[in-house]
Amino acid sequence: MLGSSLRDICKERESKRRRESSYDITGGNRDFLKIFPGDQKTIAMISGSGCVTHIWMTMAPLEETMEEYLYRKIIIRMYWDGEESPSVEVPIGDFFGMGHGITKNYSSAPFQMGPESGQALNCVLPMPFKAGARFEIESQAAEPIKFYYYIDYESYTAEPETALRFHATWHRELTKGINSDEVSNAYYEFGGKNTDGKNNYVLLEAEGRGHYIGCNMNIHNLRYTNEWNWYGEGDDMIFIDGEEWPPTLHGTGMEDYFNTAWCPTEEYQSPYFGLLLGGDPNWAGKISTYRYHIEDPIMFDKSIKVTIEHGHNNHRSDDYSSTAYWYQTEPHKEFQELLPMAERLPLPNIKEATAEDTREFFNY
The missing domain is CATH 2.60.120.1390 (Protein of unknown function DUF2961)
Known part of the structure; x- marks a missing residue:
């Protein structure tokens, strides 16, 4: 090969x-x-x-x-x-x-x-x-x-030189954070401490031996407000071979994992990372970004769990979806059943929605 x-x-x-x-x-x-x-x-x-x-x-x-x-x-x-x-x-x-x-x-x-x-x-x-x-x-x-x-x-005419096989899986979650009306905006965006990663958004859980090669992530920031509304304060945490928190690979913020900086809205594309949709003013609306570990794959011997906080300390309630890509030995862990089509469809833009509408949507 x-x-x-x-x-x-x-x-x-x-x-x-x-x-x-x-x-x-x-x-x-x-x-x-x-x-x-x-x-x-x-x-x-x-x-x-x-x-x-x-x-x-x-x-x-x-x-x-x-x-x-x-x-x-x-x-x-x-x-x-x-x-x-x-x-x-x-x-x-x-x-x-x-x-x-x-x-x-x-x-x-x-x-x-x-x-x-x-x-x-x-x-x-x-x-x-x-x-x-x-x-x-x-x-x-x-x-x-x-x-x-x-x-x-x-x-x-002969078998390929590698036993690893290509894999890709999709995940979507309407994340459940805290009620932004009950705390200060500073606490909502930056407060609290995440010391276990258990409620993070999960991009990938795999078992076997192989390496993770990246993802694309799509976020619909559902919060429209005049206050600071940055969606990406959450850290990436990648747990390899069953390790406990803090994992060996612990990041410093969503934009940092995706190789950008300073809460970007500027659309950009390159071979290994990019921001395809930057969102609406004040970071509301729909965002699409990617990070591919082609030059720096993340190896695992037994298992891997790739996660990221949805806002610092998982405070935010937004619409997340992602596709993760990796190579591994077979057999692989069976995927969760794909969501029904109606539950995969993007949500409409809710620029005019009230805080009460948002609470009702997330069943507060």
């Missing part, structure tokens, strides 16, 4: 390049699959040993209008080596690096959303397998779609 760097590209390779795609097998130009509401289709069944090297996908309405939040309603799953439980199960937009059920042009090292308007979904992470691979698409949309795809891979 040669790498793809400029230094490796000149070296001889023993593998064969293969592809699964949605091309029109009749020789015509209907180069897409029709996927109807409720369909659960296997789009690629690859035999033997190999490694997926590139995925490109896009969608369009079968009729006239693109359905709202379609990218949260279509699920992508991947299975390696004949396993029955998927190693990847994520809403398709979130898998390719951005949540909130939308797309946007951006470029990172492992994922890119390209023109037009970010609807060209790309992934170049290597995904090795020794005894076959299967890709599945499920539609929980209300309308039929056209689905186009390339799945490019290398075919090997």
